[in-house]
Amino acid sequence: MKSLKKRALVRNIIIYTILILIALCMLIPFLWMFSAAIKNDREVFQIQPFVFIPENAKWSNYMTIWTKIPFAKFVENTVFLTIVVTLLQLLTSSFAAYSFAKLEFKHRQGLFFAYIATIAMPWQVYMVPQFIMMRKFGLNDKLLAIICLQAFSAFGVFMMKQFYEAIPDELCEAARVDGMSEYKIYASIMLPLSKPALSTLTIFTFVNTWNDYLGPLIYLKSEEKKTIQLGLKMFISQYSSDYGLIMAGSMISLIPVIVVFLIFQQYFVEGVASTGLKG
Amino acid sequence: MAEQSTTAKVKKGLSRQTKRNLIAYSFIAPNFIGFAVFTLVPIVFAFALAFMNWDGSNPITFAGFDNFKQLGSDIFFQAALKNTIIYCVGTVPLTMIASLALAIVLNQKVIGRGIFRTLSFFPYVASLVAVTSVWKMLFHPSKGPINNILYTYFHVPMEKLPQWFTGSLVLLSMILFSVWKYMGYYMVIYLAGLQGIPSDLYEAASLDGAGTWDKFRYITWPQLRSTTFFVVVMLTINCFKVYDIAIMLAGGGSGELTTSATVLVYYIYQKAFMEWKLGYSSAVAMVLFVLVFIVTMIQFRGQKKYSDQ
Numbered sequence: 001m002k003s004l005k006k007r008a009l010v011r012n013i014i015i016y017t018i019l020i021l022i023a024l025c026m027l028i029p030f031l032w033m034f035s036a037a038i039k040n041d042r043e044v045f046q047i048q049p050f051v052f053i054p055e056n057a058k059w060s061n062y063m064t065i066w067t068k069i070p071f072a073k074f075v076e077n078t079v080f081l082t083i084v085v086t087l088l089q090l091l092t093s094s095f096a097a098y099s100f101a102k103l104e105f106k107h108r109q110g111l112f113f114a115y116i117a118t119i120a121m122p123w124q125v126y127m128v129p130q131f132i133m134m135r136k137f138g139l140n141d142k143l144l145a146i147i148c149l150q151a152f153s154a155f156g157v158f159m160m161k162q163f164y165e166a167i168p169d170e171l172c173e174a175a176r177v178d179g180m181s182e183y184k185i186y187a188s189i190m191l192p193l194s195k196p197a198l199s200t201l202t203i204f205t206f207v208n209t210w211n212d213y214l215g216p217l218i219y220l221k222s223e224e225k226k227t228i229q230l231g232l233k234m235f236i237s238q239y240s241s242d243y244g245l246i247m248a249g250s251m252i253s254l255i256p257v258i259v260v261f262l263i264f265q266q267y268f269v270e271g272v273a274s275t276g277l278k279g
Numbered sequence: 280m281a282e283q284s285t286t287a288k289v290k291k292g293l294s295r296q297t298k299r300n301l302i303a304y305s306f307i308a309p310n311f312i313g314f315a316v317f318t319l320v321p322i323v324f325a326f327a328l329a330f331m332n333w334d335g336s337n338p339i340t341f342a343g344f345d346n347f348k349q350l351g352s353d354i355f356f357q358a359a360l361k362n363t364i365i366y367c368v369g370t371v372p373l374t375m376i377a378s379l380a381l382a383i384v385l386n387q388k389v390i391g392r393g394i395f396r397t398l399s400f401f402p403y404v405a406s407l408v409a410v411t412s413v414w415k416m417l418f419h420p421s422k423g424p425i426n427n428i429l430y431t432y433f434h435v436p437m438e439k440l441p442q443w444f445t446g447s448l449v450l451l452s453m454i455l456f457s458v459w460k461y462m463g464y465y466m467v468i469y470l471a472g473l474q475g476i477p478s479d480l481y482e483a484a485s486l487d488g489a490g491t492w493d494k495f496r497y498i499t500w501p502q503l504r505s506t507t508f509f510v511v512v513m514l515t516i517n518c519f520k521v522y523d524i525a526i527m528l529a530g531g532g533s534g535e536l537t538t539s540a541t542v543l544v545y546y547i548y549q550k551a552f553m554e555w556k557l558g559y560s561s562a563v564a565m566v567l568f569v570l571v572f573i574v575t576m577i578q579f580r581g582q583k584k585y586s587d588q
Binding site: 011015016018019022023025026027028029030032033036044045047048050091092093095096098099100103104105106108111114115118120121122124125126127128129130131132133134148149151152153154156157182186207210211213214218228229232233236237243246247249250251253254257258261262265268269272273274 | 304310314315318321328335384395401402412416417419422427428471527547564568572
């Protein structure tokens with residue numbers, strides 16, 4: 001009995017040591033960011049002794065960043081893009097997915113195959129011709145380009161369709177017998193039922209659009225069109241040694257994603273987990 | 280022809296089937312039109328462009344296989360391909376092992392499991408620009424705390440301190456960073472896999488006197504085969520697409536990469552948007568496509584195999 005207890009203790013010690021080490025690895029960069037954001041140039045790299053919150057904490061860094069670069073404009077652009085893309089994505093994919101999952105029509109297989117065939121196609125393979133096309137449409141250096149680029153993904157349709165297929169057909173049949181139109185069935189039956197799937201799609205789209213770098217880099221050239229990511233990168237290359245300010249900007253760029261993540265966390269985890277199970 | 284016969288049958292108004300088709304199309308149209316214009320057309324265009332020469336404004340000329348032949352002697356392309364593959368070979372197994380280990384630990388009854396799980400997702404949702412800039416501070420060659428510790432406690436001489444973001448160490452930095460950023464994501468996939476393993480398998484093994492390692496070796500690992508397969512495939516595909524990590528960790532002031540850090544997607548970007556060799560850039564893109572396509576095919580075959588079992 002004693003040795004069993006001892007073994008359990010050893011096991012627990014090992015497990016918690018691993019956990020704490022991993023948690024530290026995960027957290028240290030963020031703690032460092034927080035701490036460096038309120039330090040001056042002299043303190044910023046000092047680790048002997050390391051002070052988490054310096055005596056004269058430079059909270060002003062969080063103010064200065066807004067005046068050094070048009071940070072407010074970047075935030076505005078990013079918020080606008082993220083909201084529009086997320087809404088469009090939710091609306092159009094759930095709309096299309098309803099049709100693919102619950103309606104019989106001509107060319108259903110063929111149309112859906114178009115989506116499947118492209119799901120494994122990396123965007124990077126066709127980003128160049130896409131840019132050429134968008135430029136032809138006069139969308140170069142327009143926020144609209146990013147919306148067109150992000151809002152109609154095959155992934156969204158695919159995910160929503162999977163979800164709708166799990167909802168029994170009888171529900172729709174019964175509504176049809178009652179004389180409900182397809183639009184009404186979608187809006188008043190399917191949509192309310194699909195909150196979990198919509199939440200998963202929301203968080204994925206939100207995080208992707210908020211953090212996207214290469215898309216905006218290709219399309220958004222003028223300063224007043226830039227997103228937070230581009231703006232921050234620009235700031236970093238201009239003021240590469242202003243570590244306090246860089247970290248303050250980074251902190252600000254993280255807050256919205258972290259908040260949205262914490263709110264929708266459960267759906268995020270479920271979404272990731274189910275992609276693994278379905279393969 | 281089939282359409283003619285149906286329209287002939289129903290003279291007054293639209294037939295019921297046509298009406299149903301139209302309703303169905305009206306649901307699909309908003310997404311499909313956007314998808315077709317901004318994804319399908321460019322994809323077709325990309326394949327065609329790889330066999331052309333074009334600078335974006337002058338007339339297009341046909342190039343046949345010239346672009347591909349040129350790739351064979353392009354040192355910078357070969358460096359990009361080589362780096363991308365090395366990056367994959369390093370990142371895929373390390374991330375897999377780290378995320379599996381984390382999942383196994385978090386699958387135990389430990390205090391604060393939820394908090395740990397949330398924490399391990401932070402790197403994944405955090406924006407690259409923000410976290411790479413911290414990373415560059417932590418690993419700063421002369422001032423960063425990592426090298427500072429190496430110097431002070433491990434007595435590594437000043438001139439031998441690792442230059443994390445230049446030369447041969449760049450790829451290692453990229454790999455370590457990727458493991459840190461993405462392990463939380465794959466951990467969740469593994470966690471779902473672990474929860475699907477029937478607990479009586481472990482109970483039976485305990486009765487037979489199996490130790491922790493035996494349980495892992497003979498139950499956990501084989502039971503997780505399809506999950507591991509999926510994780511490896513996803514990781515590999517994502518590694519082929521690497522770009523921003525390289526730019527942020529190793530890019531110069533205007534975002535340019537040297538031969539030691541260049542990757543395929545960067546080369547596509549550079550050839551297209553800096554040199555306007557659109558055909559050549561598309562040829563490089565085709566190489567990326569083939570790599571991803573091969574992995575996807577392997578996935579399809581593997582999936583069949585696992586679902587048959």
